[in-house]
Amino acid sequence: MADGGVTLAQHREIDPAEFTLRKRLPRKLPQRRNDVYVNMKTDFRAQLARCQRLLEGGEFNEICIHGLGLAINRAINIALQLQGNGLGALRLAPNTSTVELVDDLEPETDQGEPVSRTRNNSAIHIKVFRADPQ
Amino acid sequence: MQSTRNGGLEKFKKIGKTEEESPLPFPELPPDVVEMKVKEGSKIRNLMCFAVSRMEGESTRQIVFSGSGRAVTKTITCVEIMKRKVGGLHQVTKLRYQSLREVWESREQREPKGENLTVHKNVPSICILLSKDPLDPQQHGYQPPESLTGLWTPEEDFIEEASLSLRGAKRPLLSPSPESGSKRLSVEPPQHLVD
Numbered sequence: 001m002a003d004g005g006v007t008l009a010q011h012r013e014i015d016p017a018e019f020t021l022r023k024r025l026p027r028k029l030p031q032r033r034n035d036v037y038v039n040m041k042t043d044f045r046a047q048l049a050r051c052q053r054l055l056e057g058g059e060f061n062e063i064c065i066h067g068l069g070l071a072i073n074r075a076i077n078i079a080l081q082l083q084g085n086g087l088g089a090l091r092l093a094p095n096t097s098t099v100e101l102v103d104d105l106e107p108e109t110d111q112g113e114p115v116s117r118t119r120n121n122s123a124i125h126i127k128v129f130r131a132d133p134q
Numbered sequence: 135m136q137s138t139r140n141g142g143l144e145k146f147k148k149i150g151k152t153e154e155e156s157p158l159p160f161p162e163l164p165p166d167v168v169e170m171k172v173k174e175g176s177k178i179r180n181l182m183c184f185a186v187s188r189m190e191g192e193s194t195r196q197i198v199f200s201g202s203g204r205a206v207t208k209t210i211t212c213v214e215i216m217k218r219k220v221g222g223l224h225q226v227t228k229l230r231y232q233s234l235r236e237v238w239e240s241r242e243q244r245e246p247k248g249e250n251l252t253v254h255k256n257v258p259s260i261c262i263l264l265s266k267d268p269l270d271p272q273q274h275g276y277q278p279p280e281s282l283t284g285l286w287t288p289e290e291d292f293i294e295e296a297s298l299s300l301r302g303a304k305r306p307l308l309s310p311s312p313e314s315g316s317k318r319l320s321v322e323p324p325q326h327l328v329d
Contacts, residue, residue, distance in 0.1 A: 073206055075256040077258050080231060080258060093276075097214070
């Protein structure tokens with residue numbers, strides 16, 4: 001991943017004739033076996049089923065569902081559906097955070113220099129766990 | 135309805151939308167608490183101007199941000215911005231479905247027009263309470279104030295990620311947070327604090 005050149009702080013518009021935008025992957029995030037990172041590419045039902053399997057497997061008392069940007073809504077939907085299917089025994093504990101993302105702007109022309117700009121996205125982290133039996 | 139790309143709604147035009155009102159899911163809220171209702175078209179700048187100026191006043195101790203559907207991400211963004219502008223805020227986040235009722239009218243010109251359509255939607259929604267005064271840390275969805283000087287150095291980042299890879303181990307408390315007792319380690323997200 002190119003890290004050459006200048007960092008633009010708040011520059012919003014880029015000329016498509018001048019640059020191609022490449023989004024860098026977010027920083028390496030913790031990946032315990034019970035961390036699930038939701039995305040918009042994989043089928044919704046498949047992601048829901050994966051969370052269901054992790055919870056029912058009995059290996060974990062809790063799972064943590066993470067969603068970044070557009071995937072926030074999907075993460076919330078999955079968490080609420082798990083709770084709806086869980087016969088009332090599941091609790092949700094959501095937390096929010098800001099994640100810094102970096103775009104690499106690759107020059108289209110030979111004269112151009114690669115440039116990076118950073119921006120922020122919101123993220124949600126939803127812990128799903130069994131309520132203690134009373 | 136036939137399953138077409140738009141869900142069969144191309145021949146209709148939305149004429150009404152109502153949201154079901156429900157009380158805020160926080161215990162013991164003052165009745166006059168400021169509630170920022172974030173909509174899909176809301177401008178963050180406008181929301182924050184109002185919200186920040188209220189919170190900067192000494193007498194306003196709490197504020198709530200709520201939003202549903204496409205406004206959820208914006209709601210979270212407002213909360214994150216608020217926490218950066220006004221430090222030391224305690225947070226509780228609640229998730230639930232919001233009931234929506236939309237009325238669609240037929241676009242067809244010829245008489246008699248088709249009947250109106252009422253669409254019920256359950257959309258994910260979020261309610262976030264920010265408070266200058268401490269909140270009950272046992273509440274589900276509680277998040278302590280982020281330490282303002284919690285700017286991670288690259289070495290600290292690396293150490294935290296290495297320890298996180300230990301299966302089943304609790305994360306050591308690395309950030310210099312004053313409320314070390316109330317931090318719920320198993321739910322802490324990575325602290326990407328940026329200004």
